[in-house]
Amino acid sequence: MGDPVVPIYASVCLPWHRPVVENILSLKQQRRLPHAILIDTKSDQDGIGFLWHLMTLLLCEASTDISACGHCQSCRLMLSNTYPDILYVTLLYDIKNKKINKNIKIEQIRELIHELQLTRRFDNLKIAAIYPADKMSIQGANSLLKTLEEPTSHTLILLMTHNTGKLPVTIRSRCQAWSLDHPALATSLEWLQQRDMNQAEAELYINYSGGDPQLALRLRDAEYATLVDQFKQQFALYLKNEMDVCKLCSGLVSIELWLVRRLIRMVVVAYCYQLTGLNTKGEKSGTVRKSAAQKILVLASHLDHQLQVEDNNLNLQIQLEDVLISLRQIIIFE
Numbered sequence: 625m626g627d628p629v630v631p632i633y634a635s636v637c638l639p640w641h642r643p644v645v646e647n648i649l650s651l652k653q654q655r656r657l658p659h660a661i662l663i664d665t666k667s668d669q670d671g672i673g674f675l676w677h678l679m680t681l682l683l684c685e686a687s688t689d690i691s692a693c694g695h696c697q698s699c700r701l702m703l704s705n706t707y708p709d710i711l712y713v714t715l716l717y718d719i720k721n722k723k724i725n726k727n728i729k730i731e732q733i734r735e736l737i738h739e740l741q742l743t744r745r746f747d748n749l750k751i752a753a754i755y756p757a758d759k760m761s762i763q764g765a766n767s768l769l770k771t772l773e774e775p776t777s778h779t780l781i782l783l784m785t786h787n788t789g790k791l792p793v794t795i796r797s798r799c800q801a802w803s804l805d806h807p808a809l810a811t812s813l814e815w816l817q818q819r820d821m822n823q824a825e826a827e828l829y830i831n832y833s834g835g836d837p838q839l840a841l842r843l844r845d846a847e848y849a850t851l852v853d854q855f856k857q858q859f860a861l862y863l864k865n866e867m868d869v870c871k872l873c874s875g876l877v878s879i880e881l882w883l884v885r886r887l888i889r890m891v892v893v894a895y896c897y898q899l900t901g902l903n904t905k906g907e908k909s910g911t912v913r914k915s916a917a918q919k920i921l922v923l924a925s926h927l928d929h930q931l932q933v934e935d936n937n938l939n940l941q942i943q944l945e946d947v948l949i950s951l952r953q954i955i956i957f958e
């Protein structure tokens with residue numbers, strides 16, 4: 625196992641990440657850096673750029689403000705991804721199965737622990753980063769626990785994930801926790817408008833993304849609004865029995881899977897509100913259809929699991945048909 629092409633990571637620090645970076649850097653300057661830090665990225669978008677930025681900054685010998693100098697030995701080694709005292713563990717590409725592993729394996733964690741105990745090459749921090757940390761196998765998390773309990777000096781363990789709830793409490797409780805919260809709406813809209821969106825588009829996409837500007841940008845690039853409009857029209861025909869479920873789903877399976885999941889979830893959640901008589905702020909706005917409400921909440925709670933198929937294939941078509949038949953049944957007959 626191993627990645628056939630080793631990616632080169634680059635630093636990324638978005639404006640709303642600044643407070644967390646400043647705080648952690650300040651701890652380092654005061655020599656109060658904890659042995660383990662857990663960062664909740666809040667966004668499920670790729671966070672390796674932030675992780676690299678933070679590590680570069682912690683290692684930089686001449687940082688100013690929250691920017692690494694870019695010239696010192698540490699910065700140069702970080703830029704070329706060859707800093708010797710960085711241990712980075714992530715999901716590996718499995719050549720045999722031609723896909724990314726689902727878990728960070730115990731062997732990877734054991735190797736990290738072993739490396740952590742070796743003498744550091746430079747008179748600086750040694751950093752072990754695990755991302756996405758929630759993907760550690762149970763055994764992996766258990767073996768890391770001992771290291772968290774008995775930390776070695778001059779080392780920092782950095783765990784990062786957007787699913788902190790999936791990490792064992794025993795791990796969470798041994799880390800200092802930080803969170804990269806989404807920015808305020810005005811900041812998001814301004815940031816998106818600097819990226820070639822007009823006000824209306826920015827408002828639409830920040831709404832679709834649940835307040836996550838990075839996701840909003842990615843959805844715009846995938847022309848998600850067009851997909852939503854098309855799907856709404858077809859779904860209306862399907863409800864009126866003017867389009868069959870097979871045709872409705874065959875259009876979906878050619879779309880990228882993460883978009884399909886998002887689209888279906890959005891529709892189901894919208895009906896959850898409607899059938900439980902609430903508006904999107906959770907206030908009472910209509911009549912509750914009790915039986916339908918109970919059934920759609922069950923459907924919603926199983927949705928992620930049901931659509932957790934791996935590829936756009938026959939299996940996805942079957943799962944989608946199953947969900948949409950149930951949804952129609954609830955909306956029309958319950």
Ligand SMILES: [Zn+2]
Pocket residue numbers: 683684685686687692693694695696697698699700
């Ligand atoms: Zn530097």
